[in-house]
Amino acid sequence: xxxxxTFNIATLIEEQKTGRFAVGxxxxxxxxxxxxxxxxxxxxxxxxxxxxxWHVARGGFGPVFGAGLFGTLVGSFIFGYLGDRLGRxxxxxxxxxxFGVLTWASVWATSLxxxxxxxxxxxxxxxxxxxxxxxxxxxxxxxxxxATWVTLMFSGFSIGAGSGGLVSSALIHRFxxxxxxxxxxxxxxxxxxxxxxxxxxxARLLVVRQRGEETVRALVARLRPDLNIPADxxxxxxxxxxxxxxxxxxxxxxxLASITxxxxxxxxxxxxxxxxxxxWLPILIEGMGVDPRGAGLITTMFSAGGVIGGLILCRFVxxxxxxxxxxxxxxxFPVVALLGHGSSQTWLxxxxxxxxxxxxxxxxxxxAVAGMIYPTSFRSAGVGSAISVGxxxxxxxxxxxxxxxxMHLPITQLFYSASLLFVVxxxxxxxxALLYRARFGAQHAAQAAMEPxxxxxxxxx
Numbered sequence: 503x504x505x506x507x508t509f510n511i512a513t514l515i516e517e518q519k520t521g522r523f524a525v526g527x528x529x530x531x532x533x534x535x536x537x538x539x540x541x542x543x544x545x546x547x548x549x550x551x552x553x554x555x556w557h558v559a560r561g562g563f564g565p566v567f568g569a570g571l572f573g574t575l576v577g578s579f580i581f582g583y584l585g586d587r588l589g590r591x592x593x594x595x596x597x598x599x600x601f602g603v604l605t606w607a608s609v610w611a612t613s614l615x616x617x618x619x620x621x622x623x624x625x626x627x628x629x630x631x632x633x634x635x636x637x638x639x640x641x642x643x644x645x646x647x648x649a650t651w652v653t654l655m656f657s658g659f660s661i662g663a664g665s666g667g668l669v670s671s672a673l674i675h676r677f678x679x680x681x682x683x684x685x686x687x688x689x690x691x692x693x694x695x696x697x698x699x700x701x702x703x704x705a706r707l708l709v710v711r712q713r714g715e716e717t718v719r720a721l722v723a724r725l726r727p728d729l730n731i732p733a734d735x736x737x738x739x740x741x742x743x744x745x746x747x748x749x750x751x752x753x754x755x756x757x758l759a760s761i762t763x764x765x766x767x768x769x770x771x772x773x774x775x776x777x778x779x780x781x782w783l784p785i786l787i788e789g790m791g792v793d794p795r796g797a798g799l800i801t802t803m804f805s806a807g808g809v810i811g812g813l814i815l816c817r818f819v820x821x822x823x824x825x826x827x828x829x830x831x832x833x834x835f836p837v838v839a840l841l842g843h844g845s846s847q848t849w850l851x852x853x854x855x856x857x858x859x860x861x862x863x864x865x866x867x868x869x870a871v872a873g874m875i876y877p878t879s880f881r882s883a884g885v886g887s888a889i890s891v892g893x894x895x896x897x898x899x900x901x902x903x904x905x906x907x908x909m910h911l912p913i914t915q916l917f918y919s920a921s922l923l924f925v926v927x928x929x930x931x932x933x934x935a936l937l938y939r940a941r942f943g944a945q946h947a948a949q950a951a952m953e954p955x956x957x958x959x960x961x962x963x
Contacts, residue, residue, distance in 0.1 A: 507732055511709050511718075512740030514726050516644050523702075523724045527642055528651060530701050531635045532658035534598055537693050538628050539662030539805075540669075541605045541686040545570060545621060546781045547670035547801070550794055551679040552617075553785075560785055562614055564904015567781040568897045569618040573625020574632075575893030581630025582886015590638040591703045594631050598694035601627030606687025609680040629893065632659075632869075633886035640873035640881065641706040642725070649870035656869055657809045660862050663780065664805025667798040670784075675795070709739045753876065753884045757941045761875060762888070764934035768927055769868055769892030772831070775838070775923040776861045778899035779804060783854065786913055792847060800850050807855035808862020815863045827867035828935060831927035834860030839921035842914035864927065868892075871938070 518524070549563050577597065585593035604624035611617040636652055643651040666682065673681045705721040708714040715737075723731050753762050783804060787797040811830065837856045869885070876884030906916055 507734060508736045508738060509722065509731070510738055510740040511706050511722075514722060514729075515642060515706075518644065518725055519728075520647075521727075524642065524651075526700070527639065527702060528655055530697060531639055531655040533693050534594060534631055534697065535635060535656055535658035536662035536665075537598070537686065537690040538601070538631055539659035539664075540666055541601055541624065541662075541690055542570065542574070542628055543663040543666045543780060544605065544682040544686045545608075545617070546784055547666040547798060548674070548679040548682040550784055550788055550797070551670075551674050555679065556614070558614060559908070560789075561904045561908030563781075563785070564901045564907070566614055566618045566621055567777070567900030567904070570621030570625040570628075571777055571893055571896040571900065573622040574629030575625075575890050575897060577626035577629030578633050578886045578893065579629075579890035580626070582633040582883045582890070584630075585634035585637060585886070586707070586880060586883050589703050589707060590634045590641075591697070591701050593634040594638070594701065595694055595697050597627040597630030597634070598690055598697060599627070600630070601625070602687050602690030602694055604687075605683050605690060608683040609687070629889070633883075633889050636869050636873050636885050637881045638701075638704050640885075641704045642702075645874075648874060649867070652870040652873050653812045653815070653866045656866055657812055660805040660808040660812065660858075664802040664809075667784075667800075667802035667805075671795040671798040705737075706739055709737045752880050753887055758875065761934065761937050761941060762884075764930055764937065765868070765872060765875070765888050766891040767930045768827075768934060769888055770895035771923050771927040771930065772861060772864050772868060772895070773892040774895030774899035774902075775834075775920055775927070776865055776899070777896045778903045778920050778923075779838070779857060779861065781900040782903045782907075782916075785907075786916065787850065787854075789913060790842075790850070792850070796847055800847065800854055803851050803855040804858035805862065807858030807860075808866070811859035811863025812866030815867045827864050827871070828928060828931050830860040830864040830867070831924040831931060834864070835921050835924040835928070837921075838924060839918055842912075842917035860924070864931075875938075 545563075545566060549566075552558070553560060553563070581593045581597050584596075601624045604620055604627065608617060608620045608624070611620055635655060639651050639655045640648055669685055670682060673685075702721055702724070703714070703717060705718050705725065708718045708721075718737050719731055719733075719735060722729075722735075722737070783801045784797050787800050788794060792800065815827065815830065834857060837853060837860060841850075841853050841857060868888075872885045872888045873881065902919075903916070906919065
């Protein structure tokens with residue numbers, strides 16, 4: 503490979519040993535996901551205190567939750583495109599600064615209308631960092647570890663979302679609901695500034711776009727310190743269709759049409775269940791007679807279960823692709839249906855943990871699969887489009903929840919309604935798995951067969 507001074511980026515990444523560069527990449531992407539997760543759920547944990555402070559109805563928070571998530575829909579689509587044009591790093595930094603400032607501004611909101619507008623604007627930045635972070639990690643990960651790396655990175659989102667419960671339990675009774683937004687906004691701005699100096703750009707994307715040769719050389723030197731990279735080295739992406747310019751129809755081309763549509767449907771159903779539960783759990787649990795501090799701690803178990811579910815699922819996704827995500831919606835159906843029958847805080851903690859394990863774990867699997875399906879030249883846009891369409895479910899879940907609450911339905915019926923979404927996700931993910939294996943099955947089999955040889959060559963070198 504060094505004899506002709508031409509280096510294949512895909513091969514360099516496949517043969518890398520997990521070291522300082524990989525750990526640093528995962529750490530910084532994990533950190534921004536942590537702040538993204540915290541800021542998205544801060545309003546949910548602040549909501550019970552705001553309801554009491556402003557004397558508003560619980561159902562009135564449906565549009566507030568929906569506005570923030572609608573902003574993430576807009577942001578994931580816009581920033582997904584910008585990430586492919588400007589670079590993953592620039593898109594992540596700009597999005598982080600944007601939602602940090604708007605989250606901080608929520609401290610001074612005085613009405614639901616103001617809060618709704620601020621949550622929408624902040625959501626644009628929050629939605630923007632996700633597809634670019636997924637794409638950046640996926641483009642540095644060896645194929646055998648791609649789902650694992652994406653899941654490790656995205657576990658920061660669930661940890662951040664769950665930490666809102668800890669912050670609310672510890673601080674709201676002392677400082678009031680604005681503390682939720684002050685912590686989120688300040689932390690996000692700090693992380694965004696640090697990313698300017700620490701986050702690497704995608705070497706694959708730079709080579710595909712044929713720019714930044716010196717930057718690529720420096721990145722490869724950090725990625726593979728075991729190699730001697732000459733000053734006149736040439737780099738090739740090593741992928742098919744790497745020079746194609748993105749147009750929307752590409753995500754439906756080359757056998758991707760049915761796969762993309764099914765991926766969107768599963769994203770919508772799972773996101774609807776996820777954000778219904780994530781936004782309304784603190785209020786619903788308080789409605790079951792649990793005190794505010796206890797409700798915050800119980801809701802934290804939703805994110806804790808999600809982290810563990812995602813980490814367990816990711817290894818199966820690496821080996822079996824979409825097929826691995828079918829089981830979680832099937833298990834989640836009865837778990838969520840029984841959630842409203844909680845008789846004690848211990849039962850609620852166990853049930854909420856199991857619900858998070860299923861719904862958040864499945865979401866992790868979907869992000870990882872989306873990162874596998876699309877090639878580098880339009881991976882960020884492909885992932886971004888799936889996330890954007892999935893936000894239809896993210897927005898409608900909390901809004902429908904607000905409508906159901908305004909109808910004064912029993913809490914048990916609310917959880918029955920949420921559980922039906924798991925049936926939809928299970929059915930369509932099964933069809934998606936079959937099509938995915940038909941389209942990519944031979945490719946995965948070839949990769950699995952080559953893996954022992956790659957490891958042997960890496961040891962010999």
